[in-house]
Amino acid sequence: MNDSKKHPVSGRRQSVPVPFKNILPVTLIFLLGSGISIGTFLFLSAQENNQIRAQFIIDAKDRYNAIKTETRQNRNILQSLAAFFYSSAYVDRSEFENFSSRILKEQPNIQALEWVRAVPDQDRDAYERRMKEEVSPDFEIKEIAPGGGLIRAARRTEYYPIEYIEPIAPYNTFLGLDIGTIPVKAQAMQTAREQNKSVSTPRLLVQNDRTDGLPFSEDRAVRSGQYGFMLFQPIFKLTEGKSPEKLLGFVAAVLSSKQTVTKAMKNIAPVGIDIYYYDSAPQDKYPMLYYWPSVARKKNDIKKLIQYEEIEQLGGLYWINKIEVIGRMRYLLFVPTSVYFEGKRTIFPGLLAAALWIITGMLSYYFYTHIRRTALIEKLVEQRTEDLKQANENLIFEVAERKKAEKAAQEVAHLKSEFASTVSHELRTPLTVIKGGIDVLNDEVLGEVNADQKDMLGSVKNNVDRLSRLINDVLDYQKLESGKTRFAMKDQILNTIVHGLVQDIAPTASKKGLKLIREIPADPVIVSCDKDKIIQVLFNLLTNALKFTDQGSITVRLERTEQGSAKVSIKDEGPGIKEEDKTKLFRTFSQLESVGTRTTGGTGLGLSICKRIIEGHGGTIGVDSVFGKGSAFYFTLKLKGSSA
Amino acid sequence: MIKKILMADDEPDIFKIVKVRLVKQGYDVLLADNGREAVELAGAYQPDLIIMDYLMPVMNGLEAVTRLRNTADLKHIPIILMSASSNSITEELLADSKINAFIPKPFDAAELMKVITQLLK
Numbered sequence: 001m002n003d004s005k006k007h008p009v010s011g012r013r014q015s016v017p018v019p020f021k022n023i024l025p026v027t028l029i030f031l032l033g034s035g036i037s038i039g040t041f042l043f044l045s046a047q048e049n050n051q052i053r054a055q056f057i058i059d060a061k062d063r064y065n066a067i068k069t070e071t072r073q074n075r076n077i078l079q080s081l082a083a084f085f086y087s088s089a090y091v092d093r094s095e096f097e098n099f100s101s102r103i104l105k106e107q108p109n110i111q112a113l114e115w116v117r118a119v120p121d122q123d124r125d126a127y128e129r130r131m132k133e134e135v136s137p138d139f140e141i142k143e144i145a146p147g148g149g150l151i152r153a154a155r156r157t158e159y160y161p162i163e164y165i166e167p168i169a170p171y172n173t174f175l176g177l178d179i180g181t182i183p184v185k186a187q188a189m190q191t192a193r194e195q196n197k198s199v200s201t202p203r204l205l206v207q208n209d210r211t212d213g214l215p216f217s218e219d220r221a222v223r224s225g226q227y228g229f230m231l232f233q234p235i236f237k238l239t240e241g242k243s244p245e246k247l248l249g250f251v252a253a254v255l256s257s258k259q260t261v262t263k264a265m266k267n268i269a270p271v272g273i274d275i276y277y278y279d280s281a282p283q284d285k286y287p288m289l290y291y292w293p294s295v296a297r298k299k300n301d302i303k304k305l306i307q308y309e310e311i312e313q314l315g316g317l318y319w320i321n322k323i324e325v326i327g328r329m330r331y332l333l334f335v336p337t338s339v340y341f342e343g344k345r346t347i348f349p350g351l352l353a354a355a356l357w358i359i360t361g362m363l364s365y366y367f368y369t370h371i372r373r374t375a376l377i378e379k380l381v382e383q384r385t386e387d388l389k390q391a392n393e394n395l396i397f398e399v400a401e402r403k404k405a406e407k408a409a410q411e412v413a414h415l416k417s418e419f420a421s422t423v424s425h426e427l428r429t430p431l432t433v434i435k436g437g438i439d440v441l442n443d444e445v446l447g448e449v450n451a452d453q454k455d456m457l458g459s460v461k462n463n464v465d466r467l468s469r470l471i472n473d474v475l476d477y478q479k480l481e482s483g484k485t486r487f488a489m490k491d492q493i494l495n496t497i498v499h500g501l502v503q504d505i506a507p508t509a510s511k512k513g514l515k516l517i518r519e520i521p522a523d524p525v526i527v528s529c530d531k532d533k534i535i536q537v538l539f540n541l542l543t544n545a546l547k548f549t550d551q552g553s554i555t556v557r558l559e560r561t562e563q564g565s566a567k568v569s570i571k572d573e574g575p576g577i578k579e580e581d582k583t584k585l586f587r588t589f590s591q592l593e594s595v596g597t598r599t600t601g602g603t604g605l606g607l608s609i610c611k612r613i614i615e616g617h618g619g620t621i622g623v624d625s626v627f628g629k630g631s632a633f634y635f636t637l638k639l640k641g642s643s644a
Numbered sequence: 645m646i647k648k649i650l651m652a653d654d655e656p657d658i659f660k661i662v663k664v665r666l667v668k669q670g671y672d673v674l675l676a677d678n679g680r681e682a683v684e685l686a687g688a689y690q691p692d693l694i695i696m697d698y699l700m701p702v703m704n705g706l707e708a709v710t711r712l713r714n715t716a717d718l719k720h721i722p723i724i725l726m727s728a729s730s731n732s733i734t735e736e737l738l739a740d741s742k743i744n745a746f747i748p749k750p751f752d753a754a755e756l757m758k759v760i761t762q763l764l765k
Contacts (some may be wrong), residue, residue, distance in 0.1 A: 425699060428728035429655055432750040436661030439753040445668055468750050 002384070024372045026364050033360025037353045046347030052344045053317060059271055060319035060334035061454035066264040067275075067332060070109065071325045074231065074255055077103055078198055078326075081113060082233045091115070093134065098114075109259035111206050112171055115164035116179060117249040118190075121157050131163070135175055138288055143181040152180045160189065181253075182300045185230060190248055194233040200326040201230045202281040203289055208255050215289075219305060224290045225258025229289075231281070234603055245484045257290035261299050271293035272339030278308045279329040280322075286331065294337050306335065310619065413482060422479045427471050435464045473605040476536075480612040487530035487616060492638055494525045494534075494566050501538050508546055512523055515553035525558055526640040536622075537610045539634045541570045545607065548574035561636060565619070569634035577625040585623060586611040610635070647764050648672045648693035652708065653726075654680035654700045659751075662695065664759070665753060673705060678744060679703030683711045686718050693763055696743075698727035698734065705760040713742055 076093065078374045084099055085091050100113040119127045130137040143153040150173070153159060160180035165171045192199035205221065206228030214220070231253045236245035267273075275292040286308035311333060313322060319334045331457060331556045391630050440446060442457045449457065479485045484619045485582050502518055506571060509516045545554045552573030561567050586607045614621040625631035653659050659675045666673045668671045674689055679696075680703040686694065691765050694712070698705035705725060712718045721740075725734055728749040729750035745759045 425728040428749050429658070430729065433655070433657040433661060435750040436658065436753065440661055440664055443665075443753065447664055464750070 003235075013202060022375060026371060028226060029367060030364040033111045033363065034357060037357040037360060040356055041349050041353035044352060046346060049347060052341065055344065056317055056334075056336055056340070057319050059273060059340075060321075062268060062321075063265065063273060063275060064321050064323070064332055066268055067261060068323055070260050070264040071323065071336060072416075073107070073531040074110065074253065074260070075198055075326050076180065076412060076475045077110065078231050078233050079249060080251050081253075082235060085235045085251060086114075086238065086320055099164055100164075103172065107229075107263075109235075109256055110322045111254035111256050111259070113166050114162050114231075114252040114254070115249060116160050116252055117163045118247045119159040119161060119177065120157070121155060124159060126603055127161075129356065131176065139176050142176050143178050143179050146320045150177065151392060153181065163249070164338050170405075188230065188233050189234075192235045192250065193247055196234055196236070198233045198326045199208045201232075202328075203279040203287050204226050204229050206230075206256055218288075221293050225256060225262075225290055227287075227289045228256040228258075228260075237350050238448040249556045258642075261290055261292045265292065266293070266502060266631075272337045272342070274337055275334035276306055276308075276331075276335070278333065280331065289330070306333065307334070308333075328356060329404075352596075387431065405472060416478075416482065419441040420475060424471050432470070433460070438464060458462075473609060475519050477605050477612070485533075489528050490536070491526055491528050491532060492531050494527055494558055494637075495520055495533060495566065496524075496555060497531065497570060498538065501535060501542060502556050504539075505542050505546060509554065512546065512549075513551065514546065514549055517553050519555060519557040519559075521558060521560075525560060527566050527637040528640055529637055530613075533613045534617075537613050537635060538568065540606045540610050540633075544633070545570045545572040545574070547574060550574075553628075559638065564639050565636040567634055567636045568637050569632050571630065572633040576627040577623060577631050578627045582623060582625065586621070646670065646672050647693070648674070648689060648691040649693045649695065649760070650676060650682060650685055650689055650694060651695040652676040652679060652700065652705070653695075653697040654678060655703065658697075659762075662756070665757065668740060670759070671760075679705060679708030679711075682708050683715075683718075686712060686721065687715070691721060693760065694721055694723045696725050698729060706737070707732050709742055724726055724756075724763065726756075 045259050073344045081099070081103070089096075096115055097393060103113065104110055117127075119141070128140055141153040141159050142150040145151045153161075158180065159178045160172050161176045162569070165174060184204065188199045188201040205226050207224075207226045232250045233252070234250055237248050239245055261277060272294045274294050275290075277289040277292070279289050280286055288305065288307065291305050305313065305510040308331065311318070316334070317336050323330050323332050393545055438457055438461050441449060442454065442461060449624055463607040498520055499518070502516060506516055541552075544557070549572040554573075555569075555571040556568075557569045559567050559569075574642065611621050614637070619635055619637040621633075623631055623633045647670075647743070649666055651659055651662060651673060656675070662751045663673045663675075674691065677702050677737060678700045682694065682696065683703070685691075696705045696708060699750055700708075703711075705727065709723055709725070712721065712723065722744040724745045724747055725743045726736065726747040726749060727734060734743075734746050744763055747756055747759065
């Protein structure tokens with residue numbers, strides 16, 4: 001098989017293209033899973049957002065209510081101050097200071113508390129004199145100069161100077177200031193007086209300690225909490241059964257928006273909600289009173305302030321509600337900061353979605369690898385099948401080739417034997433004529449032949465016989481060699497065969513003057529063999545012995561060996577065989593040069609034919625010899641009935 | 645009465661060297677060139693013995709022997725198979741008594757004459 005076609009299972013990291021139709025389900029699983037993950041995330045997020053929204057509104061309302069409570073308290077304080085004035089005929093400066101300072105200590109959102117007296121112009125001089133004594137010698141009713149600073153107030157029908165103010169420091173410079181000259185305050189006082197109720201001014205700068213030297217900026221003022229407003233409550237002189245009453249003055253409170261909100265937030269845990277405080281005056285304007293950044297907010301996170309007009313464009317979460325502060329509508333906007341969500345937005349939706357997505361991914365990957373492996377296996381099976389097919393084809397081809405080769409070999413073998421028999425036949429036919437013709441002449445069938453002619457014919461006859469034997473031997477050998485010889489195995493009595501053969505060669509032996517000695521036991525030695533073939537062997541060995549022995553004796557012996565064999569040996573007194581020549585003896589076409597007996601007419605095939613016949617019978621053949629003394633050729637055949 | 649011998653052989657030279665001996669012995673000898681001729685001549689000539697070659701053109705010795713043995717008035721005639729090729733077929737024929745003797749070529753003249761004399765006795 002070709003090497004490149006081998007596919008070792010391990011060691012192969014081959015990428016197999018996965019068909020699109022197989023990828024499709026995995027892709028669908030992945031997309032579906034991803035969709036479910038995203039959907040889950042969105043759903044849970046929305047759920048969470050709804051919860052957060054609900055919670056936010058609760059949180060915003062808590063803050064709103066806290067601020068509302070605070071503002072209500074402011075009004076109550078003002079009213080208690082008013083009640084203080086109503087409850088006594090005259091409140092002197094020290095009484096006011098005692099009362100006020102106690103309130104201010106508890107209410108840090110109140111910048112200042114004031115008593116503003118209403119002074120008609122005819123009482124101005126008397127009032128100023130009285131105050132010079134009570135406060136300081138340079139007391140007078142003042143107003144704010146157009147270029148800043150305080151100057152003596154111009155004449156008008158009624159003045160509203162600040163008579164008491166708490167805390168005194170740093171406001172004592174404002175004592176005597178006619179706040180009726182400040183339009184927004186005058187407006188509020190007017191309304192309060194007309195309606196006999198508490199009234200708030202619009203937004204005012206209530207803290208003007210601009211020590212930073214920077215130019216005024218509303219944004220900075222809002223952030224630093226400089227804005228606030230004033231509350232006025234009119235105080236009338238109570239006359240039994242009579243109304244309209246005479247106006248005595250106003251109690252007023254200066255309120256800081258910053259302090260109000262800060263105080264309200266003091267008892268509420270910070271969660272990260274920014275508060276915007278808007279005023280709603282004058283007219284349709286909504287100036288910002290204060291921006292309360294969540295305590296939880298990071299210090300440097302300064303964001304752009306949201307103006308009231310911008311609220312509508314506000315995306316995301318917010319809550320707004322109006323708040324009535326002493327007859328005036330104000331607005332509180334609550335906006336969550338990122339900090340607010342930090343505590344609320346859990347990682348749960350994301351986590352669950354991520355988990356789902358990971359599961360989707362794993363599932364997709366699993367299916368993908370499964371499909372890929374299936375594809376790989378399919379490919380492998382395909383390849384294996386192909387290999388198997390190839391191997392099968394190869395095998396079939398090989399078998400066919402082998403059969404062809406076998407047939408060819410058979411043909412060759414057949415041709416060989418055919419050739420051998422044909423050749424031998426073709427050789428024998430002319431030989432037959434030659435031999436026959438010579439015999440005819442030699443036997444004097446056609447008339448007398450003289451002695452010289454007869455001698456010559458004898459030589460011819462000898463060589464024709466020799467050629468004839470050679471052809472027979474070659475054919476025999478060829479048959480034995482090719483395994484075509486079939487031995488006709490029958491039980492034979494070796495004694496008889498040996499006797500017969502010795503009988504046959506006896507005339508030749510006696511002609512040479514050789515003594516033939518037989519050592520043959522009386523009881524029959526039975527072997528299973530092809531009689532003709534064994535005779536051939538025996539004849540060959542006997543002929544050799546006669547050939548090579550010139551004088552002395554030839555002993556033919558038959559015996560049983562201890563190993564359960566019959567042994568036939570022919571011992572001569574010829575020249576013997578050198579040790580080194582013994583192995584050459586049984587070789588094809590081998591005649592020993594040392595013997596110098598080529599003229600004796602051997603073919604050189606005799607012993608190799610004998611060897612093959614005996615070995616074909618399962619026996620052994622060999623020679624014992626002492627050089628110069630003679631040889632003893634022997635063969636053994638298995639005894640009938642012997643298991644050895 | 646002179647014995648008649650039919651010899652089938654495609655080699656006239658072989659016939660010559662056999663015939664010269666047989667004639668000297670006083671036999672009447674006829675040659676057939678192949679197996680078929682041998683069968684035909686056997687019917688007409690009614691020989692006392694047939695010497696049959698094995699390898700011959702037209703019809704070989706085996707076929708001819710089989711034909712002769714299957715012909716009623718010829719089956720008793722002794723047959724000597726004389727061939728340059730010895731193989732299992734000749735051995736079988738001998739074993740089945742379809743032929744009476746086998747003489748390998750090149751033949752030994754003395755043996756051949758001995759066998760002929762025996763078969764014609």
